[in-house]
Amino acid sequence: xxxxxxxxxxxxxxxxxxxxxxxxxxxxxxxxxxxxxxxxxxxxxxxxxxxxxxxxxxxxxxxxxxxxxxxxxxxxxxxxxxxxxxxxxxxxxxxxxxxxxxxxxxxxxxxxxxxxxxxxxxxxxxxxxxxxxxxxxxxxxxxxxxxxxxxxxxxxxxxxxxxxxxxxxxxxxxxxxxxxxxxxxxxxxxxxxxxxxxxxxxxxxxxxxxxxxxxxxxxxxxxxxxxxxxxxxxxxxxxxxxxxxxxxxxxxxxxxxxxxxxxxxxxxxxxxxxxxxxxxxxxxxxxxxxxxxxxxxxxxxxxxxxxxxxxxxxxxxxxxxxxxxxxxxxxxxxxxxxxxxxxxxxxxxxxxxxxxx
Numbered sequence: 606x607x608x609x610x611x612x613x614x615x616x617x618x619x620x621x622x623x624x625x626x627x628x629x630x631x632x633x634x635x636x637x638x639x640x641x642x643x644x645x646x647x648x649x650x651x652x653x654x655x656x657x658x659x660x661x662x663x664x665x666x667x668x669x670x671x672x673x674x675x676x677x678x679x680x681x682x683x684x685x686x687x688x689x690x691x692x693x694x695x696x697x698x699x700x701x702x703x704x705x706x707x708x709x710x711x712x713x714x715x716x717x718x719x720x721x722x723x724x725x726x727x728x729x730x731x732x733x734x735x736x737x738x739x740x741x742x743x744x745x746x747x748x749x750x751x752x753x754x755x756x757x758x759x760x761x762x763x764x765x766x767x768x769x770x771x772x773x774x775x776x777x778x779x780x781x782x783x784x785x786x787x788x789x790x791x792x793x794x795x796x797x798x799x800x801x802x803x804x805x806x807x808x809x810x811x812x813x814x815x816x817x818x819x820x821x822x823x824x825x826x827x828x829x830x831x832x833x834x835x836x837x838x839x840x841x842x843x844x845x846x847x848x849x850x851x852x853x854x855x856x857x858x859x860x861x862x863x864x865x866x867x868x869x870x871x872x873x874x875x876x877x878x879x880x881x882x883x884x885x886x887x888x889x890x891x892x893x894x895x896x897x898x899x900x901x902x903x904x905x906x907x908x909x910x911x912x913x914x915x916x917x918x919x920x921x922x923x924x925x926x927x928x929x930x931x932x933x934x935x936x937x938x939x940x941x942x943x944x945x946x947x948x949x950x951x952x953x954x955x956x957x958x959x960x961x962x
Contacts, residue, residue: 650681651761652677654761655673657673658670658671659676659805661709661713661809662808663809664717664729664809664811665713665809666716667714679704681703683700683701684700684701684703684792685699685701685792686701686790688800689796691796696779696797697766697777697778697779698765698778699764699780700764701758702761703787703788703790706756706759707749707756707757710745711749715729715809722819723903723905726745726749727905728811728812728897729744729745729809730742730745730907731809732807732808733804734808735801735804736803739801740801741799742909743757744906744907744909746906746948750862750944750946750949751944751945752945755793756793757789757791758789759787759789760784761784786803787803787805788801789801793916794911796915812897813960814958818839818841819836819897819905820901820955821903822902822903829934829953830901830936833957834955836957841956844882846924849877849885851876851878852923853875854921855871855873855874857872857940859872860945862948863948867947872929873928874925874927874929874942875926875928876938877926878924879923880920883913883957888959891961892910894960895907895910895959896908897958898957900952904952906951917943918943918944919943920943921941921943922940922942922943923940924940925938935952935953938952
């Protein structure tokens with residue numbers, strides 16, 4: 606009799622436990638998502654659609670047609686954007702899945718010939734062209750020497766970024782349809798004028814410069830620069846730094862693309878505002894303008910107007926005069942401190958030319 610009573614109590618306990626578990630699961634199923642989890646689309650993986658391709662040509666060792674099968678092997682990212690037109694019109698906020706452009710360019714070898722004035726790719730321009738013929742242009746360095754924040758990306762999937770409340774009534778995103786082809790997005794740009802739909806090709810090219818006014822390339826030349834010149838209308842003019850704001854930045858960490866880490870700790874640098882100097886001597890710029898900087902030994906780098914004047918990294922570009930409280934041995938130095946690599950720095954900075962396309 607006692608054994609039967611014990612068994613009965615055991616079954617009652619089991620039944621009660623199962624009932625409590627079922628109730629808990631039912632409540633969990635019916636529980637509403639909290640504000641954070643419902644604020645944005647889930648971070649799910651998206652695959653590159655079949656049938657896409659990118660042609661790469663120009664000053665490269667080999668031309669390529671990269672298809673979806675090849676591109677699907679590259680790493681992708683998920684990135685959010687807030688897009689505003691140059692006229693100040695809010696175009697919306699979106700979530701993109703895509704391939705950072707520098708992942709693609711890492712596998713492309715630029716080609717420089719004996720007739721070129723400089724033997725490295727840092728004076729090249731990279732142009733993206735859409736199926737309709739529209740073009741967006743960048744300096745080679747801003748695509749390859751950059752850090753991992755807000756990379757220029759070829760996106761293959763877009764979804765709207767909705768708020769957590771009343772998302773079904775939300776109408777502030779202009780783009781509502783899926784992407785057709787690759788969309789070039791530039792999350793670090795202030796405006797969306799370099800965004801481009803249905804990109805089909807990438808081309809490497811040289812800018813036309815006043816080469817006779819630049820120092821010739823001489824890697825063994827031991828020189829320095831105490832004065833900075835600017836080129837305008839085919840002539841060289843000497844500048845000064847009168848009334849140019851002085852900037853001090855104390856957390857520069859130097860690492861080279863070819864030779865690795867150069868800093869033993871964070872470096873402190875002092876110098877002049879690059880944007881203020883450019884505007885004073887080369888006038889107001891605009892999208893489509895490029896600046897080519899040259900050192901006294903002929904070393905060169907180009908920068909787009911957009912990256913200097915319309916990105917957060919542009920505010921970190923200075924003309925360095927001192928590092929760690931010591932004057933630079935080679936004089937003036939171009940310092941794009943927002944770059945991940947220091948390869949676009951120019952020691953012994955000699956002259957600058959603005960080129961409009």
